[in-house]
Amino acid sequence: MQAFIALSRRPGGTFAMLAVTLLCLVAIAAPLIAPYAPNAIAPANRLMEPSWQHLLGTDHLGRDILSRLIYGARVALGISLSVIAISLSTGVALGIAAALSPRAIDLAVVGVFDIVTSFPSIILALALVAVFGPGLGNVVLLVSIVFIPHFGRVARAQTIAIRNSPFIEAEKVLGAETWRVVLHHVTPNIIGPIFVLACMDIPVVITIEAGLSFLGLGVRPPLASWGNLLNDGYTYLDQSVWLATFSGLALVLATLGFALLGEALRDTLDPKLRKAL
Amino acid sequence: MTQALLAIEDLHVSYRGHDSTAHILDGVDITIGRGQSVGLVGESGSGKSTVAFALLGLLGDNAEVSTRRAAFDGRETSLGMDEATALRGTDIAMIFQDPMTALNPMFTIGTQLVDIQRRRFPRQSRRSLWARAETMLADVGVPDVAARMHRYPHEFSGGMRQRVVIAMALLVEPKLLIADEPTTALDATIEAQVVEVLDRLRQRTSASMLVVSHSMGLIAELCDSVIVMYAGTVVEHGPVHVVFSRPRHPYTRALLACEIDPYAAFDLSQDLATIPGTVPDPAFRPQGCIFASRCPARHDRCSERPPRRQTGEGRTYSCWQEAA
Amino acid sequence: MAHPVLTLDNAVVRYDRLTAVDNISLELRxxxxxxxxxxxxxxxxxxxRAIVGLQPLAEGTLAVEGETLKDASRQRRLILQRRIQLLFQDPVASLSPRLTVRALLSEPLKIRNAxxxxxxxxxxxxxxSIGLGEQLLSRYPHQLSGGQARRVALIRVLAAEPSIIVADEPTAGLDISVQGDLLNLLRALKDHLGLSYLLISHNLNVIGRVADRVAVMYLGRIVESGPTAALFRGPAHPYTQALxxxxxxxxxxxxxxxIVLSGELPSPAHPPAGCRFHSRCPLVQPKCATEAPALRTDEDGRAVACHFPLAARPAVIPQAIAG
Known part of the structure; x- marks a missing residue:
């Protein structure tokens, strides 16, 4: 509870929490609140303007834009959370292992991290998807690879910072096996900054997914992903601006929400900044 | 006797908090005669460092400082920020516990030793200031001075660094030299060297010295008189040999009893002396004697503020107990 | 005779090229x-660090109750190593900041599956029994006072059921009025639980008061050792005397x-040839610069590594003859 209060005091903190909460609720409750089925085609109603019947209008196949956006939130959150979960756990495991391993192994892991991060993330994701093919599963896996070094590097640096601290050495002297030291003493002490990083990476993943889908390399239509919606909106932009506008807005809202939450979280978790409150 | 160099009566320092005020110093009197060396001894929470910081005007903005009277070198001062800043670096110089924090890692020792003199001797040429610095460094026992002047602080060992800091303090020809735990960070044999340097200075210069330390051995070594502090008050004050050999205040006695003498006859199975209890919270100071809650000789009157008593030997102490 | 509880034989500890401990032998009874x-x-x-297993021995052997760790099986080695526990200098830093006192105290038992x-x-x-009430169990290390953290760290060490405790500067930074508390507690625990201590300190008063025997080190070597009272009253090595x-x-x-020694402590990376103390020794002779003196033990249990030991004590008998 205190954490929430502290968060809400940060600039943008309240907005961030509201935006993220809204997004999560919408994604979870999609079937309950969406007025129409997301893929219900009604050619007679194509490209309608917002009205009481279709709050945000319809697309070129007469599908309800609001419903598709609501289901799109599911896709966006689902993909970004799975990507973060995979890359965070793999990255943290690799980072800690590298920090605690002999120098040669450490250098090898860091080298791989460096190679992966030397490409801009969207370009790398694009290249990987181009090679392995589009589709939901592939997108999740391949984008995860792009993000592993993010978490790996931070985990490694944090582990190096504490690996020789007295409380870690005290456990070793007590006879604790390495797995126990890593699980009970290293991880809890390095995970804070990594969660902040995760929060800040979620919007990046959402935009990468949207970008890939927009280019036709991501989630395959007719699945309602925000990138697909944006693509459709772009195609019919000369006939109707609503689809492009609303899907763009959804993307901006989600991105901003998570980014601000990450920043607020970072400020709250950093004891040096916390004192200034 | 001529007028004292520094005379402060009834020094109070407090910090206002959210719902209480912490009284760090509560009515401290300090007098330092010209050329005299005074020791300020006490444990953590005694406020001894606060006294030194107050003299230098280094307390934070949120500190509330008041005195009944404060005079330095014949002039009344308020210990306010501006006045103290004016004294710092010319009339009062400080030797810190950690010499590394007192030296700028980016400049050579020579440059720093010259710059420190600029405010004091604005008209002198760099060359003559450099020469002065060299002489002073040699004086405090730094070998191979000419070459060392061009070195950076990290190229010096701990003991040499502390000598540089001492030289730095002396170059401004201060009237008062404050040494805050000057040897705590040093190894024993190096400490002995620095003590020797300080002791030689004390004989030779006319500067007065205030040595702030938890080590009674160091004070006994370097000082003429000693002020024993406990929880922001002075409990006993007098010549070093009088106070340390015949302590009157129960706290001084207890503290001296805790000093270990490995050469005395003892039984290994015997417990070491301690002072049970803890220092009172500065935000909730008791009404009467500040030491009463831990005092082995407390009685009913101790709930009132104890009187200040004098013994013939130039010693004062604050206790209800009569001098025996 | 029963085995010493701990024996360190010709130990060498190296960090890269720096030899921090150069051929040291110790016995703890x-x-x-x-x-x-x-x-x-x-x-x-x-x-x-070498004794508690945080730093490997480059050379030499460590034995606990007569059993050499090097020769023991992996399982046995873990058990033997656990009998030696370390009391850290900074008790708060030695406690995991994100664990409660309850978790911290149960950890040593869980490690032993006990x-x-x-x-x-x-x-x-x-x-x-040492003044840590149950209400402290739910606190975190930063919510403890220095004294409480010290006691938590001590209980953790005791929960490993050690026979040897290495205490590294246990009284550093302590006020003199509470230093006695800790030393009294350590002695009571020793008597009660049958422990042996290796007490490392730069505080000569503390060592002089609580140690049965003392070893004096200079630049990676032992220069003198012996019963505390005898060594303090009649040091045989000029370095011990100066210290x-x-x-x-x-x-x-x-x-x-x-005796104020001139000069600085030489860097352990480049120790002087011959007797390592010769560059600062007030009684230095030509021989000292070329030939390193061996540590010789006499029948009173006193040992000194000096070509010209101080005369205040009886003559030294070379170990080779005595053994």
């Missing part, structure tokens, strides 16, 4: 407190005897 004194860089902390209601009850009772004389004292009558 059951129920004994052995004091280790010396200045920074003399290698006393490296010995502590977390039973009975053992836990014993730990809680032990904690209670003891540097100890500040309240007694003005002893102050004139101070």
């Amino acid at each position: 059951r129920g004994e407190t052995l004091g280790l004194i010396g200045e920074s860089g003399c290698g006393k902390s490296s010995i502590a 977390f039973t209601a009975e053992n836990w009850g014993r730990i809680v009772a032990l904690a209670e 003891l004389s540097a100890n500040l004292t309240l007694d003005p009558s002893r102050r004139h005897e101070r």
